[in-house]
Amino acid sequence: MKSFVCNIFFVFFFNLLTKIQVSLADCDNLQDTCPSISPNKQTIFINGLPCKNPANVTAQDFKTNELSNASSMDIFGASVKLVTAAEFPGLNTLGLSIGRIDIDNDGLVNFHYHPRATEMIFVKKGVLLVGFIDTQNQVFQNVLKVGDVCVFPKGLFHYILNQGFEEAIVYSVYNSQNPGQVSIIPTTFDTTLESVEKLKKKIISLSASQVHGDVISSTS
Numbered sequence: 078m079k080s081f082v083c084n085i086f087f088v089f090f091f092n093l094l095t096k097i098q099v100s101l102a103d104c105d106n107l108q109d110t111c112p113s114i115s116p117n118k119q120t121i122f123i124n125g126l127p128c129k130n131p132a133n134v135t136a137q138d139f140k141t142n143e144l145s146n147a148s149s150m151d152i153f154g155a156s157v158k159l160v161t162a163a164e165f166p167g168l169n170t171l172g173l174s175i176g177r178i179d180i181d182n183d184g185l186v187n188f189h190y191h192p193r194a195t196e197m198i199f200v201k202k203g204v205l206l207v208g209f210i211d212t213q214n215q216v217f218q219n220v221l222k223v224g225d226v227c228v229f230p231k232g233l234f235h236y237i238l239n240q241g242f243e244e245a246i247v248y249s250v251y252n253s254q255n256p257g258q259v260s261i262i263p264t265t266f267d268t269t270l271e272s273v274e275k276l277k278k279k280i281i282s283l284s285a286s287q288v289h290g291d292v293i294s295s296t297s
Contacts, residue, residue, distance in 0.1 A: 139167035154184025186237040194256030203245025209235035
């Protein structure tokens, strides 16, 4: 009898812990917002993308050539192509996105951050000056060459400056199928050529005052 009571108590306790864990295990948002509506008006709104019928899944769903070509260059001399589950079906539910960055000689990927993902980059071509700024206003900056890998933590502003003598190519991976991107845009930052050059010089000056691999402070 005592053993039976203990078993019942164990099952009850296990179920209670399971329910608590499930209630706390909310997944990260894959959209900017997800307002709720009353159940009697709800149709099919999910936090992500619907899945294909398993009978229609093919090997081609897990292959893409989206990164074979660059996108158009912006005023900073950079091209950023982000490929998510919307363009690459096989990524859906895997929590991954990929990207390609092409940067002209002396070009800059302007300050931006990804609200839902950490970004890891791999340098295929070029010499780059890259960095990110943490919440303590510290700048973590490195020089990257072919084969180097660097990581930008989730939600922190980062940048990439081409310091070589040729076009640079970088591939990136994000730990979200919809990482999002928030950039300093013309409404908040003067994008005249003179201002862009000043920004590049500021980044280079930070590098000149930094012992390689150390942390420096920034008031900009």
